Amino acid sequence: MKFTLQAKDKQSKARTGSIETAHGTIQTPIFMPVGTAGTVKAVHQRELADDINAQIILGNTYHLYLRPGLEVLQAAGGLHRFNGWDRPLLTDSGGYQVYSLTEVRKIREEGVTFRSHIDGSKHLFTPENVMDTQRVIGADIVMAFDECTPYPCEYKYAKHSMAMTHRWLSRCCARFDSTEPLYGYEQTLFPIVQGSVYKDLRRQSAETIASFGRDGNAIGGLSVGEPAEEMYAMTEIVCDILPEDKPRYLMGVGTPVNLLENIALGIDMFDCVMPTRNARNGMLFTRQGVINIKNKKWESDFSPIDAESDLWADRAYSKAYLRHLIRSQEILGAQIASLHNLHFYLWLVNEARERIAAGDFCEWKNRMVRQLGEKI
Template sequence: MPLTFELQATCPDTGARAGLLHTDHGTVETPRFMPVGTVGSVKALAPRTLRELGTQILLGNTYHLALRPGRETLRALGGLHRFMAWDGPILTDSGGFQVFSLAGRRDVSEDGVTFRSHLTGDKLFFSPETVVDAQRDIGSDVMMVLDELTPATVDRAEARRANARTVRWAGRAFAHARATAPHYGHHQALFPIVQGAVYADVRRESAEALLDLDAEGYAIGGLSVGEAAPVMYDMVEVTNEVLPQSRPRYLMGVGTPQNLIENVARGVDLFDCVMPTRNARTGSLFTTAGLVNIKNARWAESAEAVDAGLDGYHSRTFSKAYLRHLTLAKEPLFMEIASAQNVGLYLWTMREMRAAILEGRFPAWRREWAGRLAEKA
C-alpha cells in the first residue's frame, strides 16, 4: 500500500503537528526522531534495545551501505530489514550528504556524482537513477532522492544553481522510481529534498518546484551545516509555508533537543541526527535534568541514577558514578549505557511533545522544557 500520513492534531498557536505515518512495516507516530544506523547498526544498541527505548523507525545511509556490505549482499540476503533483524520501518538517506562532506573525494556533474571510496579509494558513481536502484536493494520504506547540498556560506547564485540541479535530479529519480518495482514486496516511498541554503527566495522556489512531483512526503535538507539556529528556523518556516499540510515533512540531520522542539513548533514531523550516539561516545549526556558531562569529578561518588526522569533500564539502573568509571576506564559497556540514555532522551522528548500537541498544551510544554533540556546539570 502507498505510504499515507494521517494528521491528527495541529497546535493553533505554533503549527506543531501530531500524526500517524503508515508504512508497510508499521505505523510511525509523529513527531518522531529516527536513530541513525548508518551502516545498518545504531552504534552500541541492538534492535531489541532500540525497541525497548521506543524506536519506531530507523535511518540508514545508501552511500555507506553500498560500500559495505554492498548492494549484492543486501539483495541476496533479503534487504536491510532481514539483514539487521529489524522489522520496523526504515528510511534511507541518498548519499547526498557525502556529496557535501566528502568534497575532496568526489566530482559532481549533471549526470551524477563520482566518488572515491573513503574505504578503498575505488571509484563509485551515483546518479539519481542508481541511487534509487541502490535503495531498492536496501529495501527501505522511505527512499531519498540524490541532491546537491551546499554549505551555508555559499552566495545566492550558487545556492540557486545547486538547487536547480537538485530539482532536475529529483525529476529523474521520480521517473525512474515509477518505472521500477521494489524487490521485497513492500511499498517504497520516495521523498524529494528542498534545498536553497539560507536564502528564503531560493527555498520557496525549491519547494514550489518539487510540489509538481506529488510526492508522498517531502524532506528539508541543507540545514545545520554552519548557519545559526535562528536562520535554520527561518528557513524551515519559509519551506513549510509552501509544503502541503497533508504530507509528512522530514528535516534532515537536525539536531539538539532544543532544535527538535523549535522545529516541531514550525511543523516538522520527522528528524534524524547522529548527535545522541556521537555525544555518548565522548561522555556527554542529554538528560531530563539538562546536559551532563559524565567525566566530571563531581560524579565520582554519585549514587544518582543516570537519569531518574526516564523509565528506561539503562537510565534507571546504573549510577552516574558507575557510568563515569566505565567511561574513564574505556570499558565498552559505557557506550551502550550512554547511547541508550541519549537516544532514550531524544525519543522521550518526541513522545512528550506529541502528547502535548494532542492534548492542546504544546506551547506550555515548550516554555517549560526548551530551556531545561539545555541547562548544565
C-alpha cells in the same frame, strides 16, 4: 504510504499524525535513530524496539553501497532481513555523505564521482543508480538524490545547485516510477528541498518539490553550520509552502531544543547522529539539562543516571559507574550512554505528541527549551 493528520496545536504550527508503511505505523512527530551502516552504533535492535520503542531507524545508501555491498544485501532479501529490524526503515540517498567528501568527489550534471573513504576506489552516483540502490536496500522511505550545499554558500552557487537538485529529482522520479520494489512491499520516495539560507531560493525549491506530488517531503541543507535562527527561518518558510497533508522531514537535525522549535514550525520527522555520537563522548541529555559525565563532580555520585527516566527504573547504573566506564573507554559505557540519549530523544517527541493533543504544547515547549540548554 499513508499519512493521517490527527491533531494541531492552536498556538503554533505543531501537529501530530501517523504514517502507515508496510512495516508498521509511525506516530509523528518522531525522531529516527541513525543506523548508518545497518546498525545504530552501540545499541542492539532488541533495545531499540523494546527499551526505547524506536518506530523507525535510518540506513545510509553511501555506506551500505560500499559495505557490505548490494550483492550481499540483495541476497539477504534487503536491509530488514539483513539486520533483523522488522519495523520501518528510511534510507538517505548518500547526497550528504558525498557532500562531506569535499576532496575526493566531483559534481557534474550526470551525477557525482567520488572515491571510497575505505579503499580509495572510484564510484559514480547518479539519480538513476541511487534509486536502484535504494530498491536493493529495501527501505520503506527512500530519499531523492540531491546536492547538499555547505555553509556559508554564495548565492550563485546555491541557486545553481538547487536547480540541479530539481533536475536530478525529475530523473529520480522517472527511474523510481519505472521500476518495481524487489521484496514484495511498496516503497515511497521523498524529494528534498534545498536553497541554502536564501529565502527566495527556499520558497522556489519548496514550490518545485511540492509540485511533484509525492507522498512526503524533506528539507535538506540545514544543520550544516548555520546559526539556529537561520535554520528556523528557512524551516518556517518551507513549511508554509509544503502541503499540510504530507509528512515533513527535516534532515540531520539536531539538538533537543532544535527538535522542539522545529516541531512548533510544523516538522514531523527528524534524524541526527547527535544522541549517539555525543553519548560516546560522555554527554548525556536529561530533562534538567546536559550532563558531561566525565566531569570529576560525578566521580562519587552513586545516584541513578537519570532518576526521572523510566529506562533506568529497574537498573542499578549510577553516574559514578557510567563515568568510570566512559573514562576507561569500556564498550559498555558507550552502550549505556547511547541507550540513555536515544530514550530521552524518543521521550521528548512522544511528550510533544501528548502535549499537542492536550493543547498545552507551547507552554510546555517554552519551559523545556529553557531547561534543556542548562549544563548540570
